[in-house]
Amino acid sequence: MLTPAAAPRHLPSLKKLLRQCRSIQRLNQLHAHLLVHGSLSVASDLLASYCALSASVTAGYGAICHARRMFDGILDPDRVMYNTITRAYCNSDCPREALRLHRCMLRRGVLPNEFTLPFVVKACTRAQAWDNALAVHGVALKLGFVGQVFVANALLHSYASAGSLGDSRRFFDEMAGRNVVSWNSMIGGYAQAGDTREACALFGEMRRQGFLGDEFTLASLLLACSQEGNLEFGRLVHCLMLVSGSPVDLILGGALVDMYSKCGDLCMARRCFEMMPIKSVVSWTSMLCAQTKHGSVDAARCWFDHMPERNTVSWNTMISCYVQRGQYHEALDLYKQMQSHGPAPDEATLVPVLSACGRIGDLTVGKMVHLYIRDNIHNPDISLINSLLDMYAKCGQVDTAIRLFREMCNRNVVSWNVIIGGLAMHGRALDAITFFRSMVRNTSPDGITFVALLSSCSHGGLLETGQHYFESMRHVYNVKHEVEHYACMVDLLGRRGHLEKAVCLIKEMPMKPDVVVWGALLGACRIHGNVKIGKQVIKQLLELEGISGGLFVLISNLLYETNQWEDMKRLRKLMKERGTRKDMGVSSIEINNSIHEFGVEDIRHESSSEIYAVVDQLSYHLISVHPLAVHPEELCVVE
Numbered sequence: 001m002l003t004p005a006a007a008p009r010h011l012p013s014l015k016k017l018l019r020q021c022r023s024i025q026r027l028n029q030l031h032a033h034l035l036v037h038g039s040l041s042v043a044s045d046l047l048a049s050y051c052a053l054s055a056s057v058t059a060g061y062g063a064i065c066h067a068r069r070m071f072d073g074i075l076d077p078d079r080v081m082y083n084t085i086t087r088a089y090c091n092s093d094c095p096r097e098a099l100r101l102h103r104c105m106l107r108r109g110v111l112p113n114e115f116t117l118p119f120v121v122k123a124c125t126r127a128q129a130w131d132n133a134l135a136v137h138g139v140a141l142k143l144g145f146v147g148q149v150f151v152a153n154a155l156l157h158s159y160a161s162a163g164s165l166g167d168s169r170r171f172f173d174e175m176a177g178r179n180v181v182s183w184n185s186m187i188g189g190y191a192q193a194g195d196t197r198e199a200c201a202l203f204g205e206m207r208r209q210g211f212l213g214d215e216f217t218l219a220s221l222l223l224a225c226s227q228e229g230n231l232e233f234g235r236l237v238h239c240l241m242l243v244s245g246s247p248v249d250l251i252l253g254g255a256l257v258d259m260y261s262k263c264g265d266l267c268m269a270r271r272c273f274e275m276m277p278i279k280s281v282v283s284w285t286s287m288l289c290a291q292t293k294h295g296s297v298d299a300a301r302c303w304f305d306h307m308p309e310r311n312t313v314s315w316n317t318m319i320s321c322y323v324q325r326g327q328y329h330e331a332l333d334l335y336k337q338m339q340s341h342g343p344a345p346d347e348a349t350l351v352p353v354l355s356a357c358g359r360i361g362d363l364t365v366g367k368m369v370h371l372y373i374r375d376n377i378h379n380p381d382i383s384l385i386n387s388l389l390d391m392y393a394k395c396g397q398v399d400t401a402i403r404l405f406r407e408m409c410n411r412n413v414v415s416w417n418v419i420i421g422g423l424a425m426h427g428r429a430l431d432a433i434t435f436f437r438s439m440v441r442n443t444s445p446d447g448i449t450f451v452a453l454l455s456s457c458s459h460g461g462l463l464e465t466g467q468h469y470f471e472s473m474r475h476v477y478n479v480k481h482e483v484e485h486y487a488c489m490v491d492l493l494g495r496r497g498h499l500e501k502a503v504c505l506i507k508e509m510p511m512k513p514d515v516v517v518w519g520a521l522l523g524a525c526r527i528h529g530n531v532k533i534g535k536q537v538i539k540q541l542l543e544l545e546g547i548s549g550g551l552f553v554l555i556s557n558l559l560y561e562t563n564q565w566e567d568m569k570r571l572r573k574l575m576k577e578r579g580t581r582k583d584m585g586v587s588s589i590e591i592n593n594s595i596h597e598f599g600v601e602d603i604r605h606e607s608s609s610e611i612y613a614v615v616d617q618l619s620y621h622l623i624s625v626h627p628l629a630v631h632p633e634e635l636c637v638v639e
Helices: 007-020 024-036 043-053 060-073 079-090 095-107 116-127 130-143 149-161 165-174 180-192 196-208 215-228 231-244 250-262 266-275 281-294 297-306 312-324 328-341 347-360 363-376 382-394 398-407 413-425 429-439 447-460 463-475 483-495 499-508 515-528 531-542 549-561 565-578 608-625 632-638
Strands: 587-591 594-598
Touching (some): 060 079, 079 116, 095 116, 116 130, 149 180, 180 196, 231 250, 312 347, 328 347, 363 382, 447 483, 515 531
């Protein structure tokens, strides 16, 4: 055991021991030994050892806490100690603490050097404290360190990360000395912004000045191609890699897979993936994203099932794919599997899950997601709250949606649109107008707002109000009329029987009317029995591509109700030639937390035989109990 007198002779050994410590327990033992024997002349090395351990996963938080307690106990810490603890906080989950230490350092009169400032700037970047980065830039200028390449590179990266490409480019052009990191920071900034042209131009200038790019340069160029969907230049970068003999490591291999995936070349993406010597979960997920965007849902699910490892992004990608393709039940089934066997769902998971719940009216799962958000998501993003509002509104719980809306601290235009659209969906036109009037006091409406508002006026029969807001769109709120707004107005005029005005409005449209506009007018013709205009609309509809089976049936019904037998036969023949069928109307019911769907003469349900048997029993029961309530023709059929 060392004595205080003997300690100085063993300082080299102590320092070696400190550097070799790989566990916080062992380091604490050495610290205790030094405290007992009154030898803390190796305080700087001890602090450095704690800070070095803070980078490990197992000892990170505990080590940095020990380091901070030790640092706070030092009466007069020098610049080396400040640099050490600042660097540890910069690389931790608390980068703002590095900024507080830097301010404390300046107040104590300890000036930073060229080793201090890069870590402080990095902390500003990680904490997105852009005002602090400007202040540090000023300190660097005042102390004459802005010419140091490491300080300059840190500032350049900070400006690029903040999206201030103009400022970062001016700073880059003024740099006296640059290295590969300087060029990579600037090219990476343009790549993140999706500016392939500038990234490529800068890469060409870099080569002309004699700098050879590394894997990070090439990865940034591939990223720029991915962002812009520029497959042609992406192939050129790939060729450059092959010609220059650049090793396709995990970074470059993943960048190639990502570039080809996002540019839609699944074949090359798969080839690059298979050539990678080591495949990470990120690479597997990039291929999954490619399958969901440019392939089939079944192919994507097959790839997902064969992934050796899945992260949150993998699960989110597959769930979102199901929702985007309208396979809502499959999305919810996969979400339940994720809860059981996968990582914890995050906000990006829950947004599409809530959308699926709203689409099929699964209020039970929607409420469970709400509880999960309340218990696990601290300070949820506004987009998640908007999805929650939308789910409740579509599931018929519009008053719950309104209550949540009123509890929101911050609202955006989407929040207002969801509530107004929900009220319109449930026929509460006057409430929708009231919310719109509240909205315009603080938030500017957009085109989606007016679609919801005009739709509510249409369902509520508020013709004058709808006309007022349609005219106000352009003159008061500076919102351009789109085809959806015209469709709402045609529907509104048609429901009220103003078919001639609806036709005039269609003629005044600055764009070509689509199926929705003509369909709204056709529905009004059927309601009011206007055969003359109905035939004109039918002619227009038959000239359009992509007319749905539902519209064919609507036309057929109009012809039938007006005794146009020959025309109806010709239409039925046309439907048969085109292979057009009307999708079956589906209703749903929730029983014991499960959603059951059914339609007319539907036999898809596993218990359909039992269901129809019960329906028959109910019919016989009604006939026997209330025979006069049944139509005489129905009685004859039963007998």
